[in-house]
Amino acid sequence: MEVLELILLILATVLFPGVVFCTYYALFLEWVDRKFFARLQNRVGPWITGPKGILQPIADIIKLLAKEDITPNGVDRAGFVGAPFFALTLALFSLMFVPIASTSGILSFKGDLLIVLFISTVFGIIIIFAGYVSASRFSIVGTARAGLQFVGYEIPLFVSAIIPALIARSLTLKEIVEWQIAHYPLILCFPAMIAFGIFIVCSLAKLEKLPFDIPEAETEIVAGWATEFSGKKLALFRLSTDLKMLLLAGLATALFLGGPAPWGFTLPADLNPYLAALIYSIWFVIKTIIVVLIMSTLKAAFARYRIDQALRGFWRYLTPLSLAILILTPIVAYHFYW
Amino acid sequence: MRLPARFSPELLRHVPRKPATVMYPFVPVEAPEGFRGKHEFDIEKCVGCGLCARDCPSGAIEMVPDERTKGKKRPVIHLDRCLFCAQCEESCPRGAIKLTKVYEMAGYKREEMVVTAP
Amino acid sequence: MSEERMFRIPVGPQHPALKEPINFTFIVDGERVVDVKPRIGYNHRGIEKLMESKTYIQGLYLIERICGICSAAHQGCYAQNIEEAAGIEAPPRGVYLRTLIWELERIHSHLLWVGVAYHEIGFDTLFMYVWRDRERVMDILEMISGNRVNYAMNTIGGVRRDVTPEIVDNALKALDYLEERTKYYKKVTEEDDSILARTVNVGILKTEDAKRLCAVGPTARASGLKVDVRRDDPYGAYDELDFDVVVYDTCDLTARVLVRIDEVLESIKMCRQILQNLPSGPVRVKFKRKVPEGESISKVEAPRGEDLHYVKANGTEKPERYKVRAPTLANIPSVCEMLKGGYIADIPIVFAGIDPCIACTDRMLFIDVNTERKWMWTEEELRMYARKWYKKHLKEVVRERWKC
Ligand code: SF4
Numbered sequence: 053m054e055v056l057e058l059i060l061l062i063l064a065t066v067l068f069p070g071v072v073f074c075t076y077y078a079l080f081l082e083w084v085d086r087k088f089f090a091r092l093q094n095r096v097g098p099w100i101t102g103p104k105g106i107l108q109p110i111a112d113i114i115k116l117l118a119k120e121d122i123t124p125n126g127v128d129r130a131g132f133v134g135a136p137f138f139a140l141t142l143a144l145f146s147l148m149f150v151p152i153a154s155t156s157g158i159l160s161f162k163g164d165l166l167i168v169l170f171i172s173t174v175f176g177i178i179i180i181f182a183g184y185v186s187a188s189r190f191s192i193v194g195t196a197r198a199g200l201q202f203v204g205y206e207i208p209l210f211v212s213a214i215i216p217a218l219i220a221r222s223l224t225l226k227e228i229v230e231w232q233i234a235h236y237p238l239i240l241c242f243p244a245m246i247a248f249g250i251f252i253v254c255s256l257a258k259l260e261k262l263p264f265d266i267p268e269a270e271t272e273i274v275a276g277w278a279t280e281f282s283g284k285k286l287a288l289f290r291l292s293t294d295l296k297m298l299l300l301a302g303l304a305t306a307l308f309l310g311g312p313a314p315w316g317f318t319l320p321a322d323l324n325p326y327l328a329a330l331i332y333s334i335w336f337v338i339k340t341i342i343v344v345l346i347m348s349t350l351k352a353a354f355a356r357y358r359i360d361q362a363l364r365g366f367w368r369y370l371t372p373l374s375l376a377i378l379i380l381t382p383i384v385a386y387h388f389y390w
Numbered sequence: 391m392r393l394p395a396r397f398s399p400e401l402l403r404h405v406p407r408k409p410a411t412v413m414y415p416f417v418p419v420e421a422p423e424g425f426r427g428k429h430e431f432d433i434e435k436c437v438g439c440g441l442c443a444r445d446c447p448s449g450a451i452e453m454v455p456d457e458r459t460k461g462k463k464r465p466v467i468h469l470d471r472c473l474f475c476a477q478c479e480e481s482c483p484r485g486a487i488k489l490t491k492v493y494e495m496a497g498y499k500r501e502e503m504v505v506t507a508p
Numbered sequence: 509m510s511e512e513r514m515f516r517i518p519v520g521p522q523h524p525a526l527k528e529p530i531n532f533t534f535i536v537d538g539e540r541v542v543d544v545k546p547r548i549g550y551n552h553r554g555i556e557k558l559m560e561s562k563t564y565i566q567g568l569y570l571i572e573r574i575c576g577i578c579s580a581a582h583q584g585c586y587a588q589n590i591e592e593a594a595g596i597e598a599p600p601r602g603v604y605l606r607t608l609i610w611e612l613e614r615i616h617s618h619l620l621w622v623g624v625a626y627h628e629i630g631f632d633t634l635f636m637y638v639w640r641d642r643e644r645v646m647d648i649l650e651m652i653s654g655n656r657v658n659y660a661m662n663t664i665g666g667v668r669r670d671v672t673p674e675i676v677d678n679a680l681k682a683l684d685y686l687e688e689r690t691k692y693y694k695k696v697t698e699e700d701d702s703i704l705a706r707t708v709n710v711g712i713l714k715t716e717d718a719k720r721l722c723a724v725g726p727t728a729r730a731s732g733l734k735v736d737v738r739r740d741d742p743y744g745a746y747d748e749l750d751f752d753v754v755v756y757d758t759c760d761l762t763a764r765v766l767v768r769i770d771e772v773l774e775s776i777k778m779c780r781q782i783l784q785n786l787p788s789g790p791v792r793v794k795f796k797r798k799v800p801e802g803e804s805i806s807k808v809e810a811p812r813g814e815d816l817h818y819v820k821a822n823g824t825e826k827p828e829r830y831k832v833r834a835p836t837l838a839n840i841p842s843v844c845e846m847l848k849g850g851y852i853a854d855i856p857i858v859f860a861g862i863d864p865c866i867a868c869t870d871r872m873l874f875i876d877v878n879t880e881r882k883w884m885w886t887e888e889e890l891r892m893y894a895r896k897w898y899k900k901h902l903k904e905v906v907r908e909r910w911k912c
């Protein structure tokens with residue numbers, strides 16, 4: 053029995069819902085994002101590779117993997133080579149905590165929400181590190197912007213992720229999800245829905261998507277911190293960006309949308325575990341796609357802000373707002389939810 | 391009035407709409423009447439006067455010997471030099487050169503990029 | 509801080525923001541631009557010299573290729589110029605059609621620019637929409653002239669093609685659609701917060717500066733200068749048309765966007781007037797290939813500003829000298845002024861704000877900064893100079909090259 057469980061755990065980590073599933077699903081989400089974004093812009097988007105271009109993100113990654121990999125003179129070699137691997141590994145690792153095929157992630161322990169949030173903060177630091185070691189003018193400007201933006205979005209992101217935990221009175225993702233199954237998705241609760249909005253906006257900033265793609269603003273500073281990366285390293289960075297998108301969408305799902313549990317009915321406790329896993333993952337897919345579609349719509353509706361304007365927005369509006377909700381939540385929750 | 395995302399209603403209106411993209415190489419696109427595309431040359435009408443070659447701004451027309459015309463010459467139009475201004479059509483006194491609606495004329499060899507009489 | 513310690517960012521000649529080969533060295537302090545040094549000349553193509561070896565008829569198609577976007581402006585200006593030198597006059601219908609093409613071209617050029625401006629500030633959705641709608645005006649142009657970009661419509665003595673009633677109908681319909689859409693874009697530009705955040709008070713060019721630095725076209729009109737060749741020195745059919753010169757006096761990027769959008773609306777108005785009141789008659793008169801000795805100058809308000817052509821004829825089939833002063837060149841000093849003191853993030857949009865066309869601009873002109881002497885060289889002189897210079901500096905150059 054012990055052995056079987058171990059094998060199942062390894063299978064879960066590697067295949068489903070672990071590394072392989074997450075990678076392909078993240079690429080699929082990129083396709084959803086690109087396709088919907090194109091639709092909003094009255095274009096067709098990816099179209100040739102595979103039916104409706106569904107294989108395009110994979111093709112992009114393969115193409116980049118096959119390209120010449122240049123390490124420019126003057127970069128810090130170890131850091132330059134290490135940064136993309138580090139980014140990818142961290143993204144995959146943090147996905148292990150996200151509940152996908154059951155109410156808990158593959159890894160789950162008391163207070164794992166904090167670990168996930170902490171790892172997601174490390175992403176920002178890796179970006180700054182990657183830009184810093186590549187010693188190019190565009191990278192340095194991009195890094196400076198990435199750093200500034202990082203300081204801006206990190207606090208509201210953190211606070212808005214803590215609010216569901218406050219209402220559910222637990223810092224464990226599993227328990228937050230189970231609270232929502234027992235009650236209702238947290239997005240329906242009063243302060244948490246505002247937190248959801250803040251979370252989405254900050255996710256856009258974290259993912260460096262419009263209107264916050266300031267650190268890699270194509271028309272201004274080439275590719276910002278990523279300018280010097282090419283070939284395999286760029287492929288890994290792109291993959292890690294996709295995984296980050298999946299992570300944030302998954303976190304939003306787990307924290308606000310009731311996790312992978314279906315809406316409208318609860319699964320009977322004695323259901324076949326494999327069937328339950330299937331139903332859970334289908335709902336996970338549906339909910340993450342909804343989050344990604346919201347992000348795409350926001351992306352299409354704005355122009356890029358300037359770094360000072362973005363920072364002013366974060367510090368003047370989002371941070372105070374999130375802190376206000378943080379204070380309000382226990383009061384409201386005490387009266388209505390606990 | 392200054393509004394954030396003033397644009398979103400228009401955006402959402404586009405969700406159900408068909409994309410404006412023309413799927414060109416898979417769906418043929420017809421050029422309008424009077425398009426200046428690949429030439430058509432009629433040796434029957436040509437008198438070999440060489441006026442087309444004289445006025446061609448890019449030197450795309452070469453006159454080669456040919457017994458069939460009065461001037462013992464016929465034009466060879468090199469499409470890879472041509473800029474499709476249709477001046478040759480305008481200069482030709484006999485209407486021997488006509489520009490057609492054909493615009494797909496890529497080729498692998500320079501020899502393919504030629505319009506002339508056989 | 510001394511200048512050496514500040515950070516220099518080279519932008520161009522290859523840079524995703526500037527799609528044409530021009531090089532700026534920006535000296536920045538954090539996100540602020542302290543100084544700008546432009547360098548032009550990457551795209552010198554020797555068109556003026558080549559003009560001297562082409563007949564007047566051939567020159568029509570060469571001059572058109574100075575610039576893809578304002579091809580009709582250049583070609584029309586050329587045709588007008590040679591007509592004046594040769595002493596012939598285009599018939600009224602020809603002049604009207606010529607003006608129609610000019611105005612349609614202005615619509616397409618300004619819409620293109622508005623799209624690019626949105627793209628530069630990262631608003632790709634509007635960029636896609638504007639360019640989609642611009643296709644309509646491209647279609648009209650293609651229908652009338654037989655090509656989307658280089659229309660080859662003008663000839664010396666008139667225009668080369670006539671329009672049919674169907675084309676007029678179609679064009680009027682497309683103009684209605686364009687008017688509605690352009691009004692919508694105007695409204696969005698005036699109201700959307702994220703656009704205004706990036707354009708209000710950005711890239712200021714004060715009225716005095718615009719005057720001092722000789723800005724032309726929409727750039728000048730957005731700075732409150734009421735200059736427009738169409739009104740100041742009417743040519744073509746402009747003295748018979750009813751239109752306003754659009755002027756904004758906020759001197760910033762919003763003004764530059766709005767001036768162009770409003771000009772599109774004015775152009776649509778003019779195109780309607782032309783299409784509805786086309787005089788009858790022939791569209792061209794005969795041109796006898798040779799131009800008598802003499803000189804002539806012609807000015808046209810191209811979409812980017814005043815375009816000036818000069819010809820010196822010597823009685824043969826070919827010009828002795830042809831000179832073009834395209835509008836972007838006149839606006840380069842202004843753009844340097846606008847960029848100073850701004851943010852790095854604003855560089856692309858401010859630079860795009862003058863609607864630059866580097867291909868038009870690059871001419872061979874040497875300016876010795878120390879003595880402010882300007883001179884021009886013929887090819888032979890240049891070759892001699894190069895030979896001499898290399899003889900003197902060969903060793904250093906070789907050493908330099910092998911070092912790195
Ligand atoms: S279309 Fe113009 S460039 Fe082409 S062959 Fe005729 S005259 Fe020459």
Ligand code: SF4
Pocket residue numbers: 435436437438439440441442443464465481482483484485486487
């Ligand atoms: S094609 Fe026309 S212009 Fe050319 S040689 Fe023949 S008749 Fe003369």
